[in-house]
Amino acid sequence: MTIKLLAIALAMLAVPHGAVAQEASCARERAAMIEAIRAHAQQDKTALPQGISEDVLKVMAAIERHRFIPDGNCAVGYADRPVSIGHRSTISQPFIVALMTHLAEVAPDHTVLEIGTGSGYQAAILGRLAKQVCTVELVAPLAVGAMKVLGDLGYDNARVRVGDGYQGWPECGPFDSIIVTAAIGHVPSPLIDQLKVGGRLVMPLGPPGNVQYLTVIEKTGPGETKGRIVMLVRFVPFVRPKN
Template identity: 60%
Template structure:
């Protein structure tokens, strides 16, 4: 009887701890969204005077970022800072995730490609906005973990693929928007080929281990694009498969 009572009391205590953590995460997440909203208004050059759209802010508010980290810590997950996810990779700070999502101009009927799944957090944000998200990760452990997390959280419109994202994912496209979450000195030509006319590609362009230019490429005709730089950023290098 004592053993059973101890078990019940332990389960009750555990449930209270989970509920307390959930409440803390709700508060931390709401504070993060408001901080990003305020900061975005000061980034007129990148976003215009209106800042971030309510659709993007709502996606940030609905996505449980702490569940995409190994620590599951609310204070770490919802700080506006990158988070290490192992294997030399990071989950970008929330403002940068929001900025890249905003620049991609994702609509509800869009098919979106993400190159560099990482933890799966950026894919989850995109999934709240698009009809379908196809995301590629080259590191097997990250691809497996992200796919499991996204599946467990019922992101049914996200497909995860293990592979070299330089070549894109032709079978899943063409794409209305492409978001690349690692730095490379050039925009991969296959990604431009898989981008629809009128679509946008957002990625950091520049050398590894230094500041890069967050770049927006818009495809205005089958063989013509326009390019503009938005802000200085610092991303991990784009990883390729060995040749």
């Protein structure tokens, strides 16, 4: 046996069998998640006549979603439903994450703003699609956790800030796309101000605690926008700092 083959064999022996089995299980769950997203998109032909972008699906197929949930459980992490991450926050179900990313139409040269970092999962997806991601989280422990996992996974183009998402992040903009991951009854004007002409804002519009309208708002000119409703959704409330 050559030295190189011996080194590989020793490295394989150093990895616990249980860890290898878990990673294989997670990979299967992740593949099943992608197929569930495809199937869901097929059922929503009105909202998604062309389905979800393959670029978005490829990125989601490559990201270990279970790394972004508290206990790292693959069966929970890849199920097509929201997952609680504490602090009255969730990771949205994979289909909704895919849909909002698809609607944002992110390109490789884009700078993107996310409001509501949560676990950092959405930021990781955007980080693989865009040049730069700026994400704002009100809850400091969530922001710190997201910073750590994004840093550990090598997302050097993702910047996380603790703050009031309503105000956006002017110093990081202007933005080609903005994704808001919490429900509010109106469009925050600072976000429109920070959106480039031709840019897109994707957000759930409507009262918290009820169903909302997932809406795409395009900035057609200075102070001019147009919007369209995609579907009914249910998101956690948009929370602002207490005075």
